[in-house]
Amino acid sequence: MHFSSDNWAGAHPRIAESLTRHAAGFEPAYGGGDLDAAVTRRFCEIFEREVAVFFVGTGTAANALSLTLHARPGGIAFCHRGAHIMEDECGAPEYLSGGGRLRAVDGPFGKFSADALERSVARFFPQIVHDGRACAISITQATEAGTVYSLDEIEGISAVAGKFALPLHMDGARFANALVSLDTTPAEMTWKRGVDMVSFGGTKNGCWCAEAIVLFDTSKADELAFIRKRAAQLFSKSRFIAAQFDAYFADDLWLETARHANATAAALADVLRTAPLTRLAWEPQANEVFGIMRRDTMDRALAAGARFYEWHVPADFAEPIAPDEVLCRFVTSFATSRGEIDTFARLVGN
Amino acid sequence: MHFSSDNWAGAHPRIAESLTRHAAGFEPAYGGGDLDAAVTRRFCEIFEREVAVFFVGTGTAANALSLTLHARPGGIAFCHRGAHIMEDECGAPEYLSGGGRLRAVDGPFGKFSADALERSVARFFPQIVHDGRACAISITQATEAGTVYSLDEIEGISAVAGKFALPLHMDGARFANALVSLDTTPAEMTWKRGVDMVSFGGTKNGCWCAEAIVLFDTSKADELAFIRKRAAQLFSKSRFIAAQFDAYFADDLWLETARHANATAAALADVLRTAPLTRLAWEPQANEVFGIMRRDTMDRALAAGARFYEWHVPADFAEPIAPDEVLCRFVTSFATSRGEIDTFARLVGN
Amino acid sequence: MHFSSDNWAGAHPRIAESLTRHAAGFEPAYGGGDLDAAVTRRFCEIFEREVAVFFVGTGTAANALSLTLHARPGGIAFCHRGAHIMEDECGAPEYLSGGGRLRAVDGPFGKFSADALERSVARFFPQIVHDGRACAISITQATEAGTVYSLDEIEGISAVAGKFALPLHMDGARFANALVSLDTTPAEMTWKRGVDMVSFGGTKNGCWCAEAIVLFDTSKADELAFIRKRAAQLFSKSRFIAAQFDAYFADDLWLETARHANATAAALADVLRTAPLTRLAWEPQANEVFGIMRRDTMDRALAAGARFYEWHVPADFAEPIAPDEVLCRFVTSFATSRGEIDTFARLVGN
């Protein structure tokens, strides 16, 4: 019953096999090899256009360096209050961007609306040095609340970004989970809706460590090359990240693993919705599920070996929650089995 | 004939096998798993004392974050003019340390003497804010010139560090190559000689990406944990770095691969020393060899498929070198074969 | 009718006279002169203890460098949502601290309570690297809302700071205004209540540019000396800042100018409270007054030559405010005359 996080899982066998297959032989270091080039072309096909691709080691690096690319003196990047860059990266975005600031935008279920964003951005005037100035907007897709921005919502947000001439970044640590949830294409979910750059995550969906910054404006690639190297994120044996992505995309493995994770999340949501001792906090749309239960129920489940986290109740949480209740987060992955969910179901009275 | 760099090689089969073996199952993320703990204990055994170990993704990260741990306002870290941190890291040490400065110390064959270091440090007075102040010393072992500091030389340098109360960092991107060259133990080459922290590199010696910061003063571990996370170098599936080190240390694989690299370097040095068209620039002590040849010889070798780099002649280069001659660097690795060296020997007239 | 800000005023004649008096002759640069030493001793007398004093050029510098002194990787400084460091310094605290983060604490009338602070700090655990960690607390005295923390309130906040072992910084850009408002002593308002460092402002209260960082823990002085120099805030002809403070403290000029500013603010508050066309937003305690009026009244006053700013209504504003009403800020200073207030009173119907 491993629901702590999708990064508690290991690597998918086909990812592991690819790493082994590409272990032998010599290749130019620092991304100069054939495999890196081939995988970059694969990214272009997947996104149906020319893109610049920069492999990095962690999602935090992908996010922080994307924002660093657009950092400006006094710059403020807007994100949801619960965004990973705000809550879970130890200030990496501020640090790596040379002192930039993040500003929280509120909204229920891990998403903010275009209107809320516009109100938040509009109070900064481009010429008033005291306040600082807007420099970027970041959304997470799928969100940290397990929800997914619709294509229309993304378009609405990018319209605000465009109005203020701001780049729109998408933290796609769970890009594949959102993609299959919306049943759309990478192009439709990103640049066709005005997204400028993506932190494209493979790690949570079956890779070991395969993250990439994808730029739709390739004129910024030269700059990002220096940004990445300066941040110690240029891997000498870059081919091994390429090898992971190579297997990730082959035969649509990435969509298969994401569908599996989403499906097991839906099954877990069913359990939480219907079990006598739990209820569902809100409807999941990807591979993170939030449930509410009594603290003693949670303690019992943990004692029985279930692994999941109590969660901070977000500020704009709409559900009434009793004093003895807790909000809990469950995450599924490519490696989650139906058996684990059945076992958990029995634990909570189903 | 792949002599470009040891990071053009892939991963040793036993490293690759370990990655696959540890791919399945769930483990706490961010270094909390059993394998991470076991490998940390292995580091303690290898260094014969309690150490704190922080896995990171690149050698640049290991170096820059080691120096960041000791950064101070106005701080200056001293290193050899040809040090990797000075020449090859795109300013990562300055950037990640919040604007620290590196100061070059000169010395032949990639090493500086204790005396040269002392003269360089002594001109900074701890209370004069204008000049800045010394904050760390860094040596590379084996050096970028393929040489190795003797234990006495390390001790001499650490005595200077101690005199000025400065931490001594060792860039051990080729730690194993130096270790087997000196036929000594990790403890003797480091903390027993006054080294305070090591960038412990596995990547160039057969791993895919396995680098670790090793602290002998474990009281600084809490601080480094935040430094690493903030720099986006905390890997969620940390177990895969652990898995590499696990195989690296098992049955002394790391010493075996380092000995192989050094031995092939020695063979290559023999070729350069004795071939009619080349000469040896200086005696190698690890797995980097520097030779001198006419430019047309170099061009012919490159055209014939040999892979190596022309090198900048260092400022204090003692050998007379003719205008039509070039200095070239050759690097061997665990994957270098005797056949490659024989082929090269034929190319240069042996 | 200059109520825009207290920094629209010039310099008090006695400050100007002191600058002229100290213009001639030679003095050691960079703070090494006799006048600097004498003024530092004066600070010690005023605070009734040994203090370390660092002159800087702007209040933003004093604040940001105070926080930089306590910056830590992943560090978060807590301040009121409306704090100057949060709203008006263009990200200087984040930038100069190497990427630190500010976190807003809410509370009415520009102040937060000890309880609100504790709730905000308590969610950061010292060992969890993902979230970052608390590193400092900052309060503004007098606040940006023209209110003043009572001695008990300061003590309550410092108790929270102490519980989490965090330094407590006081942004005293309007230190004197708060001091005379509370009718207390500098010692009572600061270190006797647990404050660790003060941005001691003279500029808004009659100096040209005289700001100082006052440290009660003098063991940190060496570090701050480098922090100040590195931030380009060490003035070569430091004596001229000293000359301002010399006159500022002489014959309690600073208390006199602060009392005048507060008294004229109180008179202005009376006008706003009683005039037919205005009302007082809340009771001022120092030299900033907030009033509410119809937008057309404001426009008329501005057209008639009154200088003041429309203000953003703070998030937790308790007063009902009509759609056609605006919140306005008025600031008085040593240079504000009763005549200006009388003129304004006539404008708004008194």
Next chain:
Amino acid sequence: MHFSSDNWAGAHPRIAESLTRHAAGFEPAYGGGDLDAAVTRRFCEIFEREVAVFFVGTGTAANALSLTLHARPGGIAFCHRGAHIMEDECGAPEYLSGGGRLRAVDGPFGKFSADALERSVARFFPQIVHDGRACAISITQATEAGTVYSLDEIEGISAVAGKFALPLHMDGARFANALVSLDTTPAEMTWKRGVDMVSFGGTKNGCWCAEAIVLFDTSKADELAFIRKRAAQLFSKSRFIAAQFDAYFADDLWLETARHANATAAALADVLRTAPLTRLAWEPQANEVFGIMRRDTMDRALAAGARFYEWHVPADFAEPIAPDEVLCRFVTSFATSRGEIDTFARLVGN
């Protein structure tokens, strides 16, 4: 006998008078007042073109923020080994630029040649991320060695800058001294020779604290406005810096004070050249003079009340200097009297 530095002098009476004259009345803060605008126009007249002018508090700030304007990831700014930014600013350029690097270029008498610069810059290739990349060139005029770049030399250097598309910064802490030494105009010494920005210093030449960044490319002004504010260098009562420059330029006071300083330096050079116990190290061209004498002579002069500094002998010092000799620096200013020089002459045997 105050020859320690030109910043040991106070303020010229006409500067002091201007400060007093502008002390009364209200002015928009942060540079929005009439006097600021008038002084900016005066700068345009002096430079015979449109310029953007940013007042800052220190020369270190002017230099570091000029370089920050042109900072790039992995960026390297080239300057003379003895440049103030390299030797005397506690790492402010690196820190404020977010981790940029300075690289020393050598050359005798405080100047580097266009050729030396070109060799130094040429080894950095714009696309090689490992090495970093050139981002700016900085020269000091007059230099730290009391010499002055000729107009031809500046033009030669700017040609190299242009070849590599790099901005050329001039540290003009002693701009006026160089100007009158060359008997040329500000326009001829700067933008007509390819200089892009100037740290325009008034402090060392009779102001209290009046420094300005002058940009010839005004399209960068918006960016620099944020850079200045973020670095805590935007003064609220900016009019007082303006007031200093107002008097500085009036009736060519600045040229008069610079001529006086240079003339007294020349007189001091005569003393050092001809006195039995001293010799001149090299010919001064501005207001800094370097002499050589026996250590006991120096000690005697200091004991007799002369104030000057022993200086580090620069690496490429051409003069033979005996083991018991020392190199000493003497600086004159607007406040230096002929009497002081006569007294010193008697001390050294003239």
